[in-house]
Amino acid sequence: EIVMTQSPATLSVSPGERATLSCRASQSVSSNLAWYQQKRGQAPRLLIYGASTRATGIPVRFSGSGSGTEFTLTISSLQSEDFAVYYCQHYNNWPPALTFGGGTKVEIK
Amino acid sequence: QVHLQESGPGLVKPSETLSLTCNVSGDSIITQRYYWGWIRQPPGRELEWIGSIHFSGSTYYNPSLKTRVTISVDTSTNQFSLRLSSVTAADTAVYYCARLFVEGVVVVAATSWGQGTLVTVSS
Numbered sequence: 001e002i003v004m005t006q007s008p009a010t011l012s013v014s015p016g017e018r019a020t021l022s023c024r025a026s027q028s029v030s031s032n033l034a035w036y037q038q039k040r041g042q043a044p045r046l047l048i049y050g051a052s053t054r055a056t057g058i059p060v061r062f063s064g065s066g067s068g069t070e071f072t073l074t075i076s077s078l079q080s081e082d083f084a085v086y087y088c089q090h091y092n093n094w095p096p097a098l099t100f101g102g103g104t105k106v107e108i109k
Numbered sequence: 110q111v112h113l114q115e116s117g118p119g120l121v122k123p124s125e126t127l128s129l130t131c132n133v134s135g136d137s138i139i140t141q142r143y144y145w146g147w148i149r150q151p152p153g154r155e156l157e158w159i160g161s162i163h164f165s166g167s168t169y170y171n172p173s174l175k176t177r178v179t180i181s182v183d184t185s186t187n188q189f190s191l192r193l194s195s196v197t198a199a200d201t202a203v204y205y206c207a208r209l210f211v212e213g214v215v216v217v218a219a220t221s222w223g224q225g226t227l228v229t230v231s232s
Contacts, residue, residue, distance in 0.1 A: 043207075
């Protein structure tokens with residue numbers, strides 16, 4: 001069973017600053033990695049898949065990188081609407097399965 | 110634009126079966142491009158994938174829940190459903206239904222979600 005570990009649990013950032021979130025897999029997952037944003041009381045929104053491909057309509061300030069076991073989500077210049085919880089998610093080639101990380105909360109510094 | 114809406118009881122007694130339905134509108138559930146799935150989130154905690162289904166009826170479940178979960182699809186009503194048996198307080202969560210996009214044969218991620226429904230397990 002693959003375990004996805006996110007760090008830090010909470011990240012305090014000032015508006016306009018860069019935020020860097022990490023996700024680690026317990027074994028190599030190639031580039032089968034997605035990122036979501038979840039605001040309080042809302043369903044998650046897909047940001048990134050394939051480790052680095054932005055989903056439709058996602059602003060360019062969101063970027064993903066990494067492969068194997070280490071992945072990063074970068075928000076280049078935090079906007080007020082970006083303060084939220086972010087989850088990474090591994091997807092298995094076969095059989096279909098999804099595994100989520102524990103999340104990183106990005107809060108206003 | 111696709112819209113998903115969960116429905117079902119908000120309160121279930123321990124040891125009973127949780128049953129939810131997801132109504133899909135704005136898209137046909139009969140598609141090779143997508144799977145349909147259930148994801149839950151206990152209050153204040155992380156997301157957990159429950160399982161996914163293809164319109165053909167192929168299902169895949171989280172191994173940790175597999176013995177208690179059944180997901181089914183009804184193409185005539187454009188709905189899919191979740192049944193989780195022998196529930197305990199640990200099953201209290203917001204339950205989301207979602208549309209999962211596919212690349213080749215790989216189910217990648219959820220691109221559309223329902224608003225979620227809180228199910229509380231309590232006597």
